[in-house]
Amino acid sequence: MPTIPIPSSPEHARRPAPEPARLPATSAGVRVRRADTTDLDALVAMEQRSFSSDLLSRTQYRRHLDSDSALVLVASDGHQHVLGAAVLFFRKGSGVARLYSLATLPEARGRGIAAALLEAAVAAARRRGCRALRLEVRTGNAAAIGLYERRGFRRTGHQPGYYEDGEDAWRYEKPLD
Numbered sequence: 001m002p003t004i005p006i007p008s009s010p011e012h013a014r015r016p017a018p019e020p021a022r023l024p025a026t027s028a029g030v031r032v033r034r035a036d037t038t039d040l041d042a043l044v045a046m047e048q049r050s051f052s053s054d055l056l057s058r059t060q061y062r063r064h065l066d067s068d069s070a071l072v073l074v075a076s077d078g079h080q081h082v083l084g085a086a087v088l089f090f091r092k093g094s095g096v097a098r099l100y101s102l103a104t105l106p107e108a109r110g111r112g113i114a115a116a117l118l119e120a121a122v123a124a125a126r127r128r129g130c131r132a133l134r135l136e137v138r139t140g141n142a143a144a145i146g147l148y149e150r151r152g153f154r155r156t157g158h159q160p161g162y163y164e165d166g167e168d169a170w171r172y173e174k175p176l177d
Ligand SMILES: CC(C)(COP(=O)(O)OP(=O)(O)OC[C@H]1O[C@@H](n2cnc3c(N)ncnc32)[C@H](O)[C@@H]1OP(=O)(O)O)[C@@H](O)C(=O)NCCC(=O)NCCS
Pocket: 050, 051, 084, 100, 101, 102, 103, 104, 105, 108, 109, 110, 111, 112, 113, 114, 115, 116, 137, 138, 141, 142, 143, 144, 146, 147, 150
C-alpha cells in the first residue's frame, strides 16, 4: 500500500455516510460491521501485524473513520474480537471505489474472514452506486491474488515499484453491474 495523503479540506471532514451497523453473519460465522473509534487500537495492531511497509497510522485511521470518502470495515467472530479489517475509499463524482487494504490477523487466517470482508466491501461499493471496485496488490502476494481472482477481479495493469519497499503491484478491477 502506498502512503496516501490525509484529506484535510472541510469537504472531506464530514461524517461518514450511513452504513448498516452490522451486516448479516456469513456462513463461516464471521460478522462484518463498520469500524468506529473504539476499534482504533485493534486497527493499528492489525496494521502492524499484517504489513511490513506502507502502514496506515493511527491518525490516518482516525481520519478515515470520520470521513465520508472512506469506509473502514472490521470482521469479528462470535466473541466480538476484531480479526480482520478492510479499508475502502470513494471519490466524489467517481463511479469507482478503491479497496485500499484487506487484512486478517495471522492466527485467524484461513477461516473465511478476508472473503467475508471482501463480500461486504463489494456490497458497500454497490450501495454507493459504484460501477467498479479497484485495488492494487503486490505481485508476490499469491494468497491475495487468488482470493481476488476467484471473486471476479480481473487484472487491468502493472505498476512497477508501487510500494515503499519497491515491490511492483498488479492493478485489479471488478465490475459491479
Ligand atoms: C491475504 C489475506 C487477507 C487472506 O485472509 P484470510 O482471512 O486468511 O482469507 P480467507 O480465509 O477468507 O480465504 C480466502 C481465500 O484465500 C485462500 N487463501 C488464504 N490464505 C492463503 C494462502 N496463504 N495461500 C493460498 N491461498 C490462501 C483461501 O483458501 C480462500 O480460498 P477461496 O477463494 O477458494 O475461498 C491474509 O493472508 C492477510 O491478511 N495477509 C496479509 C495482508 C495482505 O496481504 N493483504 C492483502 C493485500 S492488501
